[in-house]
Amino acid sequence: MTAAIVVSGEDNVATALEPIEAGQMVRAGAAQLTAIDAIPRGHKIALRDIAAGAVVVKYGSPIGTASSPIAAGAHVHTHNCASARGRGDLHASRQPPDIIPQ
Amino acid sequence: MTPGPAFLGYPRADGKVGVRNHVLVVPTVICASVVAERIAAAIAPVGAALPHLAGCGQIGPDLTVTHETLAAYARHPNVGAVIVVALGCEQVVAQQIADVARQSGRPAHIVSIQGEGGTLRATARGIEIARDLAAAVDRIERAWCPASSLVLSVKCGGSDYTSGLASNPAVGRLADTIVDLGGAVVLGEIAEIMGAEHVLAARASTPAAGAQLLRVVNRVEAEAMALGVDIRGTQPSPGNIRGGLTTIEEKSLGATHKAGERTRLEDVVGYAAPITKRGLTVMDTPGLDVESVTGMVGGGAQLVVFTTGLGTPTGNPIAPVIKVTGNARTAQTMADNIDVDVSGILTAGEPFDAAARRLLSELLEVASGRPTAAERLGHREFAIHRRNPTI
Numbered sequence: 001m002t003a004a005i006v007v008s009g010e011d012n013v014a015t016a017l018e019p020i021e022a023g024q025m026v027r028a029g030a031a032q033l034t035a036i037d038a039i040p041r042g043h044k045i046a047l048r049d050i051a052a053g054a055v056v057v058k059y060g061s062p063i064g065t066a067s068s069p070i071a072a073g074a075h076v077h078t079h080n081c082a083s084a085r086g087r088g089d090l091h092a093s094r095q096p097p098d099i100i101p102q
Numbered sequence: 103m104t105p106g107p108a109f110l111g112y113p114r115a116d117g118k119v120g121v122r123n124h125v126l127v128v129p130t131v132i133c134a135s136v137v138a139e140r141i142a143a144a145i146a147p148v149g150a151a152l153p154h155l156a157g158c159g160q161i162g163p164d165l166t167v168t169h170e171t172l173a174a175y176a177r178h179p180n181v182g183a184v185i186v187v188a189l190g191c192e193q194v195v196a197q198q199i200a201d202v203a204r205q206s207g208r209p210a211h212i213v214s215i216q217g218e219g220g221t222l223r224a225t226a227r228g229i230e231i232a233r234d235l236a237a238a239v240d241r242i243e244r245a246w247c248p249a250s251s252l253v254l255s256v257k258c259g260g261s262d263y264t265s266g267l268a269s270n271p272a273v274g275r276l277a278d279t280i281v282d283l284g285g286a287v288v289l290g291e292i293a294e295i296m297g298a299e300h301v302l303a304a305r306a307s308t309p310a311a312g313a314q315l316l317r318v319v320n321r322v323e324a325e326a327m328a329l330g331v332d333i334r335g336t337q338p339s340p341g342n343i344r345g346g347l348t349t350i351e352e353k354s355l356g357a358t359h360k361a362g363e364r365t366r367l368e369d370v371v372g373y374a375a376p377i378t379k380r381g382l383t384v385m386d387t388p389g390l391d392v393e394s395v396t397g398m399v400g401g402g403a404q405l406v407v408f409t410t411g412l413g414t415p416t417g418n419p420i421a422p423v424i425k426v427t428g429n430a431r432t433a434q435t436m437a438d439n440i441d442v443d444v445s446g447i448l449t450a451g452e453p454f455d456a457a458a459r460r461l462l463s464e465l466l467e468v469a470s471g472r473p474t475a476a477e478r479l480g481h482r483e484f485a486i487h488r489r490n491p492t493i
Contacts, residue, residue, distance in 0.1 A: 005267055005448075015267060017448060040346070042262055042264070042345050042346030043263070043346040044348065056348075058352055059352075059356065061297075061298065061300070061351070061355050062351060063297070063348065063355065064349040064352070076348065077343075077348050078343060081348050081349065083297075083333070083348075083350050083351060085296050085297050085333070085351060086293075086296060086323050086327060086332075086337065086350060087327070087332055088326060088328065088329055088330050088331050088333065089331055089332040090332075
């Protein structure tokens with residue numbers, strides 16, 4: 001069984017130490033679950049269902065919000081987890097600087 | 103011999119302790135950079151040049167940062183003597199940088215390219231002075247110095263999932279130890295504190311230090327957002343994302359581990375400004391590795407411990423940079439660049455404290471003179487952070 005690391009008890013994701021195939025059983029801390037996606041090495045697997053808009057937690061702190069519903073065992077990455085910080089594309093405080101296009 | 107962990111360093115006239123003993127060759131302006139590099143090369147490896155891209159066409163805070171950074175290196179404990187190479191018409195004032203070096207007890211000379219009459223004469227005059235200074239600094243002997251005299255810069259670059267899970271927590275235990283011994287630790291890269299500022303602010307020794315940290319993080323976030331784009335173009339970097347890091351919050355939470363698990367945040371300082379407090383200081387540097395290391399060394403860090411998951415070669419002209427990886431593949435594929443492999447934390451159950459003890463041992467050896475991978479390879483990257491566009 002492949003192992004994934006859970007850093008904090010509050011986390012709802014674990015980090016795969018080896019590549020995981022869809023359908024494989026994964027041991028994550030004390031828990032076991034089935035991967036429903038392929039998880040590349042170093043990427044995250046959801047430990048439980050995470051609703052769209054809910055917080056994704058690693059290191060015991062929020063690392064972003066689910067941009068779509070995430071099922072337990074799914075690959076969690078940029079396609080379904082969005083940063084809440086530095087999003088000038090969503091909340092620009094002023095226009096981009098006026099420079100001559102290159 | 104001092105009780106407790108110690109190393110063979112260079113005690114300086116101003117009470118600080120160096121771990122290297124360079125003759126520093128400082129160009130005041132980009133126009134003097136080539137001459138400065140040729141002078142330093144003539145006395146390699148003791149010679150260290152600071153080639154840079156500014157020194158003219160600058161106004162306001164940008165000029166101040168360039169001037170202060172060059173001056174900070176001229177009084178750095180890893181420097182035994184200084185040559186300032188001027189063109190002659192630039193904004194950065196050679197005399198002021200030489201004065202800073204002299205006031206800190208170091209011999210300093212000025213070579214002016216316009217004054218000497220061209221590249222060849224200035225280079226020849228500089229090499230003549232450099233050989234005398236190299237002989238002079240060679241007479242300074244190492245002596246046992248306590249670990250409390252260390253200012254350690256902690257840095258990560260080319261991060262992947264192993265950084266936050268292995269190398270950064272191991273370096274964090276080392277940072278805890280250095281502070282326990284009475285030393286100082288400096289963490290830069292404000293953008294990589296974004297999302298983890300609550301962790302550091304909760305460890306602030308004064309409300310003022312915590313509030314200052316939050317102000318600086320908010321300013322950097324506002325500067326990024328003012329450009330109207332998604333910060334994900336650079337934070338996390340494309341390589342970080344391939345390596346499994348999804349958001350800046352995740353990267354930051356992993357990155358701040360290297361500043362210790364229990365160090366108290368004592369101070370927040372500007373770019374290359376002096377680090378005056380024992381314990382943890384945060385410095386306002388950008389996330390670009392070389393600019394960040396340049397600033398923290400300018401603040402007085404004699405050594406840098408630099409974690410990397412993907413592998414990166416960055417060094418510094420005057421401070422040894424110790425590369426630590428938690429990624430077993432990188433330890434092999436980039437063996438040239440790696441000093442300490444802590445991948446056993448993930449693959450063989452090595453405890454963080456055991457890895458931290460190995461790191462302390464390596465740190466003291468390097469402080470006593472053993473060259474790092476970056477030094478052996480001639481990595482001397484130097485880049486001063488620019489606050490404003492060139493005018």
